[in-house]
Amino acid sequence: HYYDVLGFAGTARALSSSELEAELDSAFSVMSALNSPFVQYKICSTFDSSPTVGSYGAVLDRAATHFGERDVPVLAATPDFGRYTCFGNHFACFADRIERLDRHPSMSGHPKTPMREADLRMHLAGQTDKKFVNVTLPMIRNRATMEECVLKSFRDGAGVVFDGVENTDLAAVADLLWARASERPIFALAAQGLAQQLGAVWARLGLLPATKPVNTEIPGVENLLVLSGSCALQTGRQIAAAEAAGWTMVHLDVSKIAAYEQATAAAIEAAHKALEGLQRGRPAVIYTARGDSGRVVDSDVPAERLGAVYCDIARSLRGSVSLPRIVFSGGDSSSYAVRTIGAEALEISVFDAVQNCHVCRLDAPGDGEIDGLEVMLKGGQVGADDFFMRALTGTSRSVAA
Secondary structure, rough: OOOOOOOOOHHHHHEHHHHHHHHHHHHHHHHHHHHHEEEEEEEEOOOOOOOOOHHHHHHHHHHHHOOOOOOOOOEEOHHHHHHEEEOOOEEEEOOEHHHHHEHOOOOOHHOOOOOOEHHHHHHHHOOOOEEEEOOOOOHHOOOOHHHHHHHHHOOOOEEEEEEEHHHHHHHHHHHHHHHHHHOOOOOEOOHHHHHHHHHHHHHHHOOOOOOOOOOOOOOOOOOOOEOOOOOEEEHHHHHHHHOOOOOOEOOOHHHHHHHHHHHHEEEEEEHHHHHHHHHHOOOOOOOOOOOEEEEEHHOOHHHHHHHHHHHHHHHHHHHHHHOOEEEEOOOOOOHHHHHHOOOEEEEEEEOOOOOOEEEEEOOOOOOOOOOOOEEEEEEEOOOOOOOHHHHHHHHOOOOOO
C-alpha cells in the first residue's frame, strides 16, 4: 500500500529520558528508512515537557541520530484548540479565559511537567543546547520578512519558534515549511495545528484526493463509563457536572494500586461499584482525582499501572453490562489503557471538531469483549464542563469538515 502519511502513537511525553530513547528508537528506525523529507514529532499543544520527563531535548538528540541534521521548526499554536503563541510566549485557554502558560491554573502546576516559563525559547533552553529564534507575528504576516528570518536561522544551525494566533498564521508557516522541505529535510516539533494546515497545503497543491464528507454528529448512547486518570482542573469540573447530573461516582484510591498484587483487588472493587449504577442505567465515572494533582503525585503510581488497571476495568464491565462507549480521560493513562486493551487499531467514526475529542471504534477481530467498542480519548484540559454529558447524549450540531 501507498500512504500519504504515516504516524506512530506513543507514550513518550510521560517518559524519562532513558525510557524515552527506547520508545522513540522503535518508531524513528522505521521512519528513517522511509527517507521522508518532512517528519513531525507531535507535541502537546500545551508544550508538556521538562528536562527529566518527555524532554524535547532528548527527542532532538534521538532524531539527529536517526535522521541526521535537519531544520527544526517549532509550532505549538493551535487556534482551533485554544492554543496561541505571541512573541514567543505561549497561551492556553482555561474555561472562558486565555492564560499565559506559566500562569495557567492547570499547566503551571502540572504534576509531571509544571510549566514555569511561557517563553518557549527559554523553556527549550532548559532541555537542549540548540539555539532557537522566534519568528514573530509581524514577520509571519510578511512573507518576504518571514522567509528571510527563517532561512537565515536554519543556515546558522538554529531552530525556529513560530508565533501563531490565527489559522492564517499557521497556514503561512505550513506553506513556507513545505516549500523548504524540498530543499532540506525538516524535523518539526509541532502540535496538531501544523498537521491541519499541511493537509490544507497538500489539498491546494493537488497532492491529496478530494475531501470526503465526514461524520461530525455524535449519536447518543444509553449508557456510558468514564475512566479518569486526569488530575486537571478542567476534568475536575467535568466530573462535578456529571455528579450534579446524578451519575454514579467511584473514587479509585491510587495508593491501593501502588503494589501490583493489590491492583487486581482494587480494580474489582471499583468495577463492582460502577456496575451497580450502570445496571440501573446510571452512567458511571471512576476517577483518581478531581483537580487535585497532589493526590496522584504523592502516591507515585506510574501512569502505566493506572492504564493497565483501567484496561482491566473496561474489559470487565464491557462483558457484564451493555456498554457501547467508554471515555478514557487523562493523556497518559488513556494512552496506556488503549495500548494494553488488546485492539489492533482505532477507527475514527465521528470527527468532533467542536471539542476536539473524536469518537473511535476499537478494531479487535476475534475479541468479542472489546471489538466494536466506541472509545473517546480525552486529554485533561479538553472539553467544556458538560463534556461527559455530551459524550452520553450526543450532539445535533453540524460541523464543517
